[in-house]
Amino acid sequence: MAADDDDYVYDEASGEWVPASQLAGAAGGSGGDAVVVRDAVGNVLADGDQVTLIKDLAVKGAGQTLKRGTLIKSIRLTGDAQEIDCKYEGIKGLVLRAEFVKKR
Structure with a gap:
């Protein structure tokens, strides 16, 4: 005790x-x-962080594939421990799973 x-x-x-x-x-x-969002290697993510993709991801509804190594700027946390909201040119409303990104 x-x-x-x-x-x-x-x-x-x-x-x-x-x-x-x-x-x-x-x-x-x-x-x-108090939701803690961690990237693929365990780094804690926060609003405004920059992340890179660690895997090629096919974006549903956009007819586009985001390639490994793509830089995503200024992410926003959604309140879910595994989802982040972000902007990327040509894709509106992009939500990525934290397991597919690495903090820059």
Whole structure:
């Protein structure tokens, strides 16, 4: 018990040091803004980040394929841990899965 009381973790979302046991309970999904989006290699993504594709992706409805290595600028998080919203020339409403991108 004493070990849990002594372990504190810095919570980037709130900017405060919180007990590790409290942070582990919050990761269960009760917080709406506490969704952490990670790319294919585990980097945490944030609004405005630039990402590159790690796989060729066929875009449904656009008749276009985005090639591996394509740079996507200024992403937006959607609130889902696996989806990011982004803009790319010629494609409106592009939503990518985080598992197919790598932070730049």
